[in-house]
Amino acid sequence: MEYKSDIEIAQSVQLKPIKDIAAALDIPEDSIELYGNTKCKVNFNILDRYEDKPDGKLILVTAINPTPAGEGKTTTTVGLGDALTRLGKRTVIALREPSLGPVFGIKGGAAGGGFAQVVPMEDINLHFTGDLHAIGAANNLLAAMIDNHIYQGNSLNLDVRKITWKRCMDMNDRQLRFIINGLNGKTNGVPREDGFDITVASEIMAILCLSRDIDDLKGKLRRIIVGYTRDDKPVTAGQLKAEGAMAALLKDALKPNLVQTLEHTPAFVHGGPFANIAHGCNSLMATRMALKLGEYVITEAGFGADLGAEKFLNIKCRVGGLTPSAVVIVATVRVLKHHGGQPKKALSKENLDALEKGMPNLLKHIESITEKFGLPTVVAVNRFPTDTEAELKLIEDKCRLAGVPVAISDVWAKGGEGGIQLAEEVIRLADKETRSFRYTYESELPIKEKIEAIAKEIYGADGVDFSADALKELSRFESFGLGNLPVCMAKTQYSLSDDPKKTGRPEGFRITVRSVRASAGAGFIVALTGDIMTMPGLPKVPAAEKIDVDRNGVISGLF
Secondary structure, eight states, rough: OOOOSHHHHHHOOOOOHHHHHHHHTTTTGEEEEEEESSEEEEEEGGGGTTTTTTOOOEEEEEEOOTTTOOOOHHHHHHHHHHHHHTTTEEEEEEEOOHHHHHHHHSOOOSSSSSSSSSSHHHHHHTTTSSHHHHHHHHHHHHHHHHHHHHTTTTOOOEEEEOOOOOOOEEEEEGSSEEEEEEEESSSGGOEEEEEEEGGGGGGGHHHHHHHHHHOHHHHHHOOEEEEEESSSOEEEETTTTTHHHHHHTTTTTTTOOOOOOOTTOOOEEEEEEEETTSOOOOOHHHHHHHHHHHHHEEEEEESSSSIIIIIIIIHHHHTTTTOOEEEEEEEHHHHHHHHHHHHHTTTTTTOHHHHHHHHHHHHHHHHIIIIOOOOOOOEEEOTTOOOOHHHHHHHHHHHHHTTTTTTEEEEHGGGGGHHHHHHHHHHHHHTOOOOOOOSSSOOTTTTHHHHHHHIIIIISSSEEEEOOHHHHHHHHHHHTTTTTTTTTEOOOOOOOSOTTTTOSOOOEEEEEEEEEEETTTTTTEEEEEETTTSOOOOOOOGGGGGHHHHHHHHEEEOO
16 A cells, blocks of 8 residues: 555554553553553653663764754654664664644644654644643743732732743744733733743743653742842742642653554653754653663754754753763755755755755764764765765765765665664664763853853854843843853754854854843753744644544544
8 A cells, every 4th residue: 555644654553552562661560651552651750660770872863954844853763763673672762742833833743754653643743641731731820820929919029020931832823922911900910011932942841851850840840930029039930839739730741651663662752842942852751761771762852963962962961961872963965955055846856066065064063963072973864765876975975074974764765674774873883982972061151151152163153142131131140140050042943053044054154142041940041042933933824724633533634
């Protein structure tokens, strides 16, 4: 049978009962909570049983700067996991949960594609186990408690002009970026400016993803800064006595979700922060669990290495004490030709000149991972049917000159079988004991210098320009004792710069930091650059127009 779409492929495969997948990982049945037959949550207390067990090898999958449609990083991650399983390696995949924003917007879901998917893809791409809804509820509970505190007398002296906490929802809705609420009389609250972020950009999402256990979660929730008093002192969620109720809403969301691939490789899908406006990695708890249960753990970080990988290495690895054994950089002929100036409609045509002009983008990401972070790297070329042998050879030749091996990945069409070459290269690199992993900056550096280090070392910028408001906020954060926190850059994914139109490897540019936020609970400072928004909008023709469900509950149009 010839399948026309990812969802048709996913619906054609007979899944194993999820309790069998858990049993194969030696997860006791009393530690799983079933959500039907094909997905479950795993109690995080299981980590106590494996405390003394050595970790498996952590493989990070990242990519070049993508096109608006995305080019198969999750697909490569899943296919690599299946390939390692075929080679007899005990493999666990660790991914993020998709956001409904992209699912109904332009990018689509995030469960892989073709014959390299995590399933059930419909559930994973939609409500799944309700984690994102729980995060939104906890976020908005805090927002409600802030406004109620002001309404009931405001004993903490919160300045309504200085409330920094926003409401959130897991949908692309530009109409809600800036709002005024509390209108129509005293009984309806205090009128003030407010706004919404998308749930995956919420600090609650970051806190859930970076928490080690329930006590750590509550401690992080307690430290959230919600706003400032009239004399400029920070007010926290702990002062509002909100952390207990928020943690109660999040107690189940904190448990990692276990599913499987089309080839029955176990996969934890947990947490979903965007990499352009948040830190872009799956939960630390799921990664730690996977490392105790698997010989090889394949995880991904969102978008290009300038965003997801930089934050994975500088934030998540720092917080979790992690060191990757190898890094995979996913590239495609199509995207590199796009970076070389070839129009999107012509990407299927061979164009060696455009490809060569686009190669510096890939070479910069290779430089960042191998030279700046000191990690062994392989380039995975995600093959498309229109790629020519001459184009593939050009990429391979350029990468080998840069001292990095290349593997052709055919996992979309062939599943794990199409990733054997890549898996063998990953095993070879991961088995090497020589690596010199290092961060881009030390914790002791001032925040401003950390931002400059990322811009210069990872983006290739000449420097950073800070708005007067951003400099004022940075000084204030450091006076609060937050100067030792890492930095989470919010930047366009389409360019190494903060201008999405500057494709390839731009030179002679500067990064503009227009504002900064203190995510004191999550444990980092957010720097917003260029025109990046924390609440996206829908495109002219949203993907939602093509999604449907029939009378038997069968969903169509997700891909």
